Amino acid sequence: MMPPEQETTATTTTTPSTITIPSPNLNRPPETGSGSVHAEPSSHNNANPVCLDQVLAEHQPQSTPSLKYSSNSIFRESLRPVTLKFEDVGYTIKLRSKRGSCLVSSQHEAKTTSSSSRVVLSGVSGIVRPGELLAMLGPSGSGKTTLLTALAGRLPGKISGAISYNGQPFSSSMKRKTGFVTQDDVLYPHLTVLETLTYAALLRLPKKLTKEEKIEQVELIIMELGLTRVRNGVVGGPLLRGVSGGERKRVSIGQEMLVNPSLLLLDEPTSGLDSTTAQRIVATLRGLARGGRTVITTIHQPSSRLYRLFDKVVVLSEGCPIYSGHAGRVMEYFGSIGYAPGFNFMNPADFLLDLANGIATDIKHEDVTEFHGRLDHHDDQNSIKQHLISSYKKNVYPALKAEIQENHKIPLRTSSSRDSENQWLTTWWEQFMVLLRRGLKERKHESYSGLRIFQVMSVSFLSGLLWWHSNTSHIQDQIGLLFFFSIFWGFFPLFNAIFAFPQERPMLIKERSSGMYRLSSYYFARVAGDLPMELVLPTVFVTVTYWMGGLKPSLITFVLTLLIILFNVLVSQGLGLALGAILMDVKQATTLASVTMLVFLLAGGYYIQKVPAFIAWLKYISFSHYCYKLLVGVQYSENEFYECEFGLHCRVMDLPGIKCLGLDNKWWDVAALTVMFVGYRLLAYVALRMGQPH
Numbered sequence: 228m229m230p231p232e233q234e235t236t237a238t239t240t241t242t243p244s245t246i247t248i249p250s251p252n253l254n255r256p257p258e259t260g261s262g263s264v265h266a267e268p269s270s271h272n273n274a275n276p277v278c279l280d281q282v283l284a285e286h287q288p289q290s291t292p293s294l295k296y297s298s299n300s301i302f303r304e305s306l307r308p309v310t311l312k313f314e315d316v317g318y319t320i321k322l323r324s325k326r327g328s329c330l331v332s333s334q335h336e337a338k339t340t341s342s343s344s345r346v347v348l349s350g351v352s353g354i355v356r357p358g359e360l361l362a363m364l365g366p367s368g369s370g371k372t373t374l375l376t377a378l379a380g381r382l383p384g385k386i387s388g389a390i391s392y393n394g395q396p397f398s399s400s401m402k403r404k405t406g407f408v409t410q411d412d413v414l415y416p417h418l419t420v421l422e423t424l425t426y427a428a429l430l431r432l433p434k435k436l437t438k439e440e441k442i443e444q445v446e447l448i449i450m451e452l453g454l455t456r457v458r459n460g461v462v463g464g465p466l467l468r469g470v471s472g473g474e475r476k477r478v479s480i481g482q483e484m485l486v487n488p489s490l491l492l493l494d495e496p497t498s499g500l501d502s503t504t505a506q507r508i509v510a511t512l513r514g515l516a517r518g519g520r521t522v523i524t525t526i527h528q529p530s531s532r533l534y535r536l537f538d539k540v541v542v543l544s545e546g547c548p549i550y551s552g553h554a555g556r557v558m559e560y561f562g563s564i565g566y567a568p569g570f571n572f573m574n575p576a577d578f579l580l581d582l583a584n585g586i587a588t589d590i591k592h593e594d595v596t597e598f599h600g601r602l603d604h605h606d607d608q609n610s611i612k613q614h615l616i617s618s619y620k621k622n623v624y625p626a627l628k629a630e631i632q633e634n635h636k637i638p639l640r641t642s643s644s645r646d647s648e649n650q651w652l653t654t655w656w657e658q659f660m661v662l663l664r665r666g667l668k669e670r671k672h673e674s675y676s677g678l679r680i681f682q683v684m685s686v687s688f689l690s691g692l693l694w695w696h697s698n699t700s701h702i703q704d705q706i707g708l709l710f711f712f713s714i715f716w717g718f719f720p721l722f723n724a725i726f727a728f729p730q731e732r733p734m735l736i737k738e739r740s741s742g743m744y745r746l747s748s749y750y751f752a753r754v755a756g757d758l759p760m761e762l763v764l765p766t767v768f769v770t771v772t773y774w775m776g777g778l779k780p781s782l783i784t785f786v787l788t789l790l791i792i793l794f795n796v797l798v799s800q801g802l803g804l805a806l807g808a809i810l811m812d813v814k815q816a817t818t819l820a821s822v823t824m825l826v827f828l829l830a831g832g833y834y835i836q837k838v839p840a841f842i843a844w845l846k847y848i849s850f851s852h853y854c855y856k857l858l859v860g861v862q863y864s865e866n867e868f869y870e871c872e873f874g875l876h877c878r879v880m881d882l883p884g885i886k887c888l889g890l891d892n893k894w895w896d897v898a899a900l901t902v903m904f905v906g907y908r909l910l911a912y913v914a915l916r917m918g919q920p921h
């Protein structure tokens with residue numbers, strides 16, 4: 228609903244024409260009572276009355292943010308205010324097939340754009356100062372997320388135009404001053420709200436703060452974001468019911484607020500939320516902005532109540548700007564170029580979205596049918612969009628450009644202050660320990676899942692029964708059991724490890740983009756965290772099956788058998804990690820892994836003894852082959868005899884299956900497994916590093 232003072236302006240209807248407005252500075256706040264949509268927000272807010280009412284009551288002209296909050300509040304003043312300027316930002320993506328492109332490109336610049344690329348953003352400019360809340364509006368697919376990601380310094384590929392932060396390009400120190408909340412909340416579903424925020428605090432807050440001080444910050448965030456009621460509830464996700472969508476969104480915002488960011492960017496923080504919750508979130512953002520932060524958010528369909536909380540708006544239509552400036556002057560501007568809402572009490576955001584879609588509601592109420600009939604007229608819509616874009620270029624852009632190019636005083640910094648900003652906030656060991664604890668907590672349900680234990684134990688007992696008390700008179704069966712050990716404990720850890728990195732990729736990208744930790748500390752924590760369960764299950768399995776299956780009743784042989792299998796598990800896990808990290812796609816990785824393991828199984832030396840020479844080398848790359856060879860080697864000695872026929876004893880070494888395997892050179896087999904153990908893990912690390920955003 229449009230505020231009363233706006234309605235008077237909005238009723239004036241003019242046909243789109245070549246009206247020029249006298250070079251307004253739309254980035255300056257409107258004069259009081261000048262037909263602005265910018266009004267004091269109402270203070271209705273029941274959910275967190277004290278805090279948010281304070282925030283709303285705090286509403287001051289943004290040039291002089293007056294702060295009444297204690298130094299502990301999340302609404303406290305930002306330590307390093309950031310002025311963000313972006314000029315003529317453009318972004319083009321390469322496409323596999325020819326598709327539509329930015330309106331301007333498709334109609335006017337098509338010649339200069341190759342058929343396999345698409346313009347997502349073109350000529351977008353703006354300026355946001357500390358204390359301001361800027362909203363990006365536009366229809367779905369208009370490029371809001373792309374622009375936001377570009378402003379957060381996280382867009383891969385080449386961006387044209389200029390983006391500056393206090394007059395400087397994006398840097399690693401700016402990265403740590405920036406909070407970025409993505410549209411989809413990237414959170415660990417099994418952690419509670421308190422745990423999620425605590426781990427984030429331990430990783431993101433500087434080492435000069437004690438653990439208690441970091442936890443104090445977490446408590447503060449929980450209180451100020453109204454999460455006290457759900458502090459011990461699990462966050463949840465698509466497969467696990469947890470806290471509500473709005474609460475989850477607030478947890479995401481809280482994670483970013485912990486570091487008191489100077490620049491906060493949020494992608495559709497209100498999508499899917501009821502209007503009261505949306506109002507609360509935007510009011511919180513406004514409060515944060517008033518603390519001297521620069522806050523930018525994309526928003527889909529804000530109510531007029533929400534719209535009033537924005538200081539500035541950028542309106543995009545197919546990647547091209549049709550407005551960039553003060554939110555309160557938007558109706559005045561569009562009115563002056565011939566567009567005004569046809570309905571009384573129209574939400575300004577609806578009006579802007581209609582315009583961005585090329586729909587001018589400059590019609591009387593009784594013409595509604597005709598209006599809807601016209602929605603299909605693409606030519607009309609395109610010409611309206613064209614007119615809006617050219618009007619922006621003529622009327623808005625020159626003043627905006629002059630303002631962006633105004634000399635900005637860059638504060639002098641000594642090299643020591645720059646260095647200290649670029650250093651990691653916590654030590655390698657601290658990062659490793661926090662990530663290890665967090666990983667163990669998050670994955671304990673998965674690692675110790677009853678299903679997984681049942682799977683291993685049932686196979687263990689079943690094979691124990693099948694090989695029940697076998698002895699050397701059935702030596703072929705016994706070596707079959709040893710081969711089964713090497714294959715089962717090759718497949719199982721391999722397929723478990725494949726999921727590790729592809730599943731964690733969004734979290735890794737998010738956290739590494741905010742400079743939270745080193746890749747090496749994450750990697751070692753992840754690998755170490757998986758070890759306990761990866762080693763406990765095979766230990767139990769081997770203990771049960773070994774003694775049930777009647778293998779050599781010697782403690783030393785049993786321990787050696789167990790150690791060989793555990794080593795095999797680690798090598799196989801390494802291969803799984805490497806495949807997952809290289810392909811980053813579970814489907815592709817599992818397909819490749821199953822082919823690899825089948826080859827290893829066939830080349831392992833159990834099924835085929837006479838392999839053609841040209842392909843015999845395959846066994847040398849099969850870790851199952853080395854494992855099997857070692858298992859046979861510790862089970863039987865070269866001078867051992869077995870009962871080959873009734874009353875007749877033969878040398879173990881003369882059994883064809885063992886003879887072609889060879890029981891000598893055990894240390895070479897151990898060395899080959901060691902090379903694979905290190906090599907696969909190194910490969911996984913390098914693949915992860917290469918897939919990281921810079």
Ligand SMILES: Nc1ncnc2c1ncn2[C@@H]1O[C@H](COP(=O)(O)OP(=O)(O)OP(=O)(O)O)[C@@H](O)[C@H]1O
Pocket residue numbers: 320347365366367368369370371372373374527
């Ligand atoms: N990497 C990419 N590959 C293919 N298309 C892309 C890529 N990045 C952006 N696009 C396209 O660019 C357009 C703008 O995308 P963007 O996500 O920025 O839109 P949006 O305004 O945020 O949409 P929504 O409101 O639906 O989230 C879309 O049509 C999208 O498909």
